[in-house]
């Protein structure tokens with residue numbers, strides 16, 4: 001039983017990380033845009049759930065919310081989850097509505113965030129984006145009516161109508177199918193003329209412009225797509241954890257995603273799958289050590305040190321990641337072109 | 349200054365008027381005017397640092413002139429960004445090749461074709477590029493690069509990168525082709541093949557090519573008109589024979 005819960009939760013977390021890594025792969029791995037505000041777009045998804053799930057559910061069931069949100073949201077979350085347990089449709093409505101609100105909102109913010117990229121050099125851009133994500137966190141942390149500030153916000157259990165382990169299994173199926181779909185979109189984009197344009201801009205922006213590409217538009221598209229993806233991960237994460245706390249969305253999370261993409265292999269469409277798996281494996285090993293091997297210090301901090309060392313080792317030893325980018329990725333040869341090449345090469 | 353011969357009143361294909369450009373204190377171009385007719389081969393020569401590349405990059409839009417106007421097919425393109433000039437039909441190459449190192453040779457060529465903003469929605473259904481690929485292969489064959497089609501461009505030799513740069517510019521079906529020393533570092537047989545091909549493009553497809561080149565032995569016999577740049581000024585222009593006989597040119601460029 002314990003093993004089953006462990007596997008189910010591991011799969012769910014992996015799905016969420018794959019979504020984040022896939023979005024980062026497009027933006028950073030392929031377009032070369034260091035979207036160090038990744039956590040902000042992840043947060044948009046989670047914050048939407050934190051701000052809406054209880055309120056929406058209350059409105060739909062006619063429950064009047066009383067008292068301060070920061071003090072009462074957990075109480076109402078439990079109360080309303082009980083309503084959902086006898087009304088699956090209510091739960092699904094809450095899930096779908098938060099998703100429908102979060103994704104366009106995040107895409108819009110993504111498009112806005114793509115504009116500084118037109119003027120700023122890569123390092124300044126990265127710094128600006130970090131600042132942007134911190135501002136979002138600090139605002140939500142201090143504006144209590146929205147998400148309860150440091151108290152956080154309770155989130156209804158939209159799968160309360162299922163019993164354990166079916167509930168967890170359903171969550172896993174939902175998360176993994178969304179992750180599979182999003183990864184597939186990333187794969188298709190990455191291996192299409194769109195992905196080719198992204199790599200070209202990353203390699204040489206001036207030459208891309210000289211050969212006709214509208215760099216501003218391509219950046220805006222990519223940020224919209226990547227941010228939409230990250231917000232889906234945020235929605236899933238909020239429902240998976242069961243609460244939302246602004247302080248959970250620090251810059252450190254952004255760097256975990258950067259780590260996944262770098263370790264996996266920037267520019268390789270499979271890098272996001274491998275990178276997320278590597279990180280999760282490492283994280284779990286660290287957790288295991290913490291619980292089973294007595295150490296004279298807190299292993300939580302130790303894990304950051306290990307991750308830092310891992311980044312260094314990879315950048316020095318294998319800068320292209322575990323599975324490097326290998327061109328040509330964006331041409332699919334059909335029979336005619338294939339025979340064309342074979343014919344010519346045998347001539348030689 | 350003599351009245352420019354090629355600036356006929358009926359030529360409204362491409363005109364550059366009084367183009368000036370300075371870098372800090374250095375006046376790289378000083379009121380350069382010239383015109384390029386349709387279906388022609390125009391050559392620009394001049395000593396190192398005379399402003400040829402600067403002028404070419406002003407036409408392609410990579411550099412902005414301090415003063416002057418550019419007119420292409422009756423459109424004033426002076427303030428148009430490079431990507432829009434490209435979509436109007438002005439393709440250019442870089443003197444020092446700027447290939448996309450992590451794309452394959454074939455992908456580099458394909459980058460010069462297709463949508464200026466490839467639609468991500470369409471990517472999901474799969475894009476059929478087989479005609480473009482055929483065309484790209486033909487260009488690569490012409491330039492003896494086809495056997496390298498799937499190699500990353502970063503692995504090419506200097507001369508091959510130069511050829512790839514040319515291949516990309518040919519891929520876009522340009523109306524005006526701006527080539528910055530396309531023959532530099534290219535072996536003689538291939539170099540004359542390129543010149544013949546440019547002549548063919550001119551007569552069969554009406555393409556105008558404007559090239560900057562030091563290899564006069566290979567280029568002169570194919571071109572219709574020559575401009576000589578010296579210290580950012582046009583010091584001579586005319587047919588290849590006229591220009592070679594001009595004493596000013598002999599002094600400034602040929603070193604005689």
Ligand SMILES: Nc1ncnc2c1ncn2[C@@H]1O[C@H](COP(=O)(O)OP(=O)(O)OP(=O)(O)O)[C@@H](O)[C@H]1O
Pocket residue numbers: 371374376394395396397398399400401402403443
């Ligand atoms: N970006 C720049 N900043 C400052 N000066 C520049 C810049 N680009 C060119 N110059 C100067 O402008 C002058 C003209 O340079 P340009 O590259 O146009 O010469 P060129 O005729 O192409 O020479 P070459 O035959 O050697 O390629 C040179 O003196 C050069 O030093």
Ligand SMILES: [Mg+2]
Pocket residue numbers: 400401402443528
């Ligand atoms: Mg030059």
